[in-house]
Amino acid sequence: MPLRDALLDALLSALPPALRDALLDARSVLFPVDCAGCDSADRSLCDQCRAALEPDVTVRSVGGPGRDGLRVHSGARYEGRVRRVILAFKEQGRTDAAAALSRPLAAAVAAALSTAPAAELLLVPTSRAAYRRRGYDPVRLLASRAGLRVVRELHQVRATGVQKALGVEQRAANRDGAFRARRDLSGRSFIVVDDVVTSGATILEVARAVRAAGGDVLGAATLAFTPRLLPIRDIAEGQEYGNDKEAHKTA
Ligand SMILES: [Zn+2]
Secondary structure, eight states, X not given: OHHHHHHHHXXXXXXXXXXXXXXXXXXXXXXXXXXXXXXXXXXXXXXXXXXXXXXXXXXXXXXXXXXXXXXXXXXXXXXXXXXHHHHHHHHSOOGGGHXXXXXXXXXXXXXXXXXXXXXXXXXXXXXXXHHXXXXXXXXXXXXXXXXXXXXXXXXXXXXXXXXXXXXXXXXXXXXXXXXXXXXXXXXXXEEEEEEEESSSHHHHXXXXXXXXXXXXXXXXEEEEEOOOSSOSSOOOTTOOOOOOGGGGOOO
């Protein structure tokens, strides 16, 4: 399936629009599916949702100034169509969106690596329960589609509960001590790779675990960031953020 999708994506993007549309219509007869981002009929990902996923890299700092702070590069904003495509990819098995979602992740990784070219790309551990439920690791799948070489040097030492329901302080407390390195990481440096950054608590906890094992974390790269000025709580399902895009660019 993934190879078929990759070949189709490559083929379709090289074609004139009229021919491409004809082929998409033919595909929808063979493999009927609605858009992962907006439910418009018969397209795995419609043109508008695909356009919304065009990489637009922003940088934010998490964890405050000094050695504990990290710069996080993100390739898209977690809102609107982008948010719905990511949720469909992560929670509804829409792995057909992986190729399109891998592009903003790849852009964020490239930006992060430009300041730390020797760093390895470190995946955030997923819980066994999450893996069993989905049957795949979303970030690993995206990295693979982007042709990125990633390593998994941490494991989760305890369940962290439902992070979504917690405020910023609780999130930080909830993640504290959640991860541990599998081995000594002395002399190695990493860029943390994750899907969505909200408070940064997960990334900071990964950095803590890496440093505890003798390694270093030079930054992070995520597919998307949650654009909100006061990250106190998660906004309810279906609501959109109305913030000005430029207000969140910090670099
Ligand atoms: Zn759509």
